[in-house]
Amino acid sequence: MIKVAFVGGGSFGTALSMLLGKKGYKVELWDRDLEVIEEINTKRTNERYLKNIAIPENVLASNDMKSVIGGAEYIVLAVPSHVIRLIAKQIREFVKPGQIIVSIAKGIEETSLKRLSVVISEELSENDVVVLSGPSHAEEVATESPTTMVVTSTNMEAAQKVQDLFMSKHLRVYTNSDxxxxxxxxxxxxxxxxxxxxxxxxxxxxxxxxxxxxxxxxxxxxxxxxxxxxxxxxxxxxxxxxxxxxxxxxxxxxxxxxxxxxxxxxxxxxxxxxxxxxxxxxxxxxxxxxxxxxxxxxxxxxxxxxxxxxxxxxxxxxxxxxxxxxxxxxxxx
Missing domain, CATH: 1.10.1040.10 (N-(1-d-carboxylethyl)-l-norvaline Dehydrogenase; domain 2)
Structure with missing residues (x-):
């Protein structure tokens, strides 16, 4: 079974983890907030970020970064743009070559003015980086309202894999090489x-x-x-x-x-x-x-x-x- 790791338990990370959980994948989500982790694992909710939403049983949360990332084919960085480099540095010791990194943050690095995919690639140079973007409020993804997104990468074969990963009857994903x-x-x-x-x-x-x-x-x-x-x-x-x-x-x-x-x-x-x-x-x-x-x-x-x-x-x-x-x-x- 394909395992997907999410780094960050905010609204969009949670919504996408739910989507993949409902598709039958093994999903593990890391967050630093122990209250968020406990709520997801026991109540199957994340009320701070998504109100009145039930999280599938096969989405598990943990604050053990090594365990969450270990064995995952895809690692989704669901954190704000200003901590992308910090998080990439933190996970570097646990990431193995071949694991595909998916970024859903939107922005550029304030200090270097570099695009986030460039920042991630600098820290995780042995991994393909795929950007998942588009008009997609977490609240509507979580309630399975029809949504469209786009994936892009410097390696479009990796992008197509991510396209297949997230495609569902509620989420249509396009590719764009730009x-x-x-x-x-x-x-x-x-x-x-x-x-x-x-x-x-x-x-x-x-x-x-x-x-x-x-x-x-x-x-x-x-x-x-x-x-x-x-x-x-x-x-x-x-x-x-x-x-x-x-x-x-x-x-x-x-x-x-x-x-x-x-x-x-x-x-x-x-x-x-x-x-x-x-x-x-x-x-x-x-x-x-x-x-x-x-x-x-x-x-x-x-x-x-x-x-x-x-x-x-x-x-x-x-x-x-x-x-x-x-x-x-x-x-x-």
Whole structure:
């Protein structure tokens, strides 16, 4: 029987572990929180991250990293982007050549500005790394609502194996060989979703959100193609698809945090209220630095950075966006 190890017992890791458990795989999940582990193993729930969801009996949790990883054909890194390198370092002594590493985090490393698959490969150089991304709220995956995702890798044979692993009647998985585009699209959309939430929090309407999402897509394409991604990727699941779901749903912690900030909460207060990692905040800081380094125009990212880290009033930020010099809509290179 195929064994799959999950490193991280948050919402999405738990949801995907449930999916594989229901497919009949042997699933073991590592988490550092002993209360989460105890709850999963005894009550078959993880209420902190997924409310009113029953976890299959063949999904077992443990804080023994070596035991969880041992014998697994696939290791899913279900941890936030800012700890990806740390976790990769921690598991390195237990990982064997041939085990496929699956990353579901979205972002780039703040210090090096490297894509997460690159970070993982630097720490686990003898293993194929596959990125699983797309418009997929954990809450809906857990309740078996129809969902589509995409896998990518520098080794597409490994990606196809992961595609087969996760495919089910509720989750349709596509392949895309553009690993740069997939990763950048998944990361930058969190910034735009955070900005869309700010707009909602201020009290602006659908017109403003449509503008943010459309112009936000231009920013995703600008930085994505500058870094080597293919333009067509951003019209797919990890670009437009992920942008739509994250900007419009209350499942989105990025949007929820943005709403609070738009209502006057500080960044720290919003994070505390949401109660989970808000990837768009970390991504905004990293991509602000990256856009400056690469000379890429990303005005939404720019003003959001000033809101989050420099105290700019959200309404003043909108005014700054609306009163920029006039330009042609389509020219985005």
């Amino acid at each position: 690993i740069i585009g997939v990763e950048i699209g998944g990361a930058v959309k969190n910034i735009i979703a955070l900005a869309a939430g700010v707009s909602d929090g201020i009290g602006y309407g659908d017109n403003a959100k449509a503008a943010l999402m459309t112009r936000g897509m231009h920013e995703i394409i600008r930085i994505g193609t500058k870094l080597g991604g293919h333009r067509t990727t951003f019209s797919g699941l990890t670009g437009m698809g992920d942008l739509i779901v994250t900007c419009t749903s209350m499942h989105s912690r990025n949007r929820r945090a943005g709403i609070l900030i738009g209502k006057g909460y500080t960044t720290d207060e919003a994070i505390k209220e949401v109660g989970m990692v808000v990837e768009g905040i970390t991504a905004c800081k990293a991509f602000y630095t990256l856009k400056e380094k690469e000379g890429v125009d990303m005005p939404i990212t720019d003003v959001l950075y000033r809101i989050l880290f420099m105290g700019l009033n959200p309404k003043e930020a909108v005014n700054a966006l609306m009163t920029r010099d006039k330009k042609d809509e389509i020219y985005i290179d």
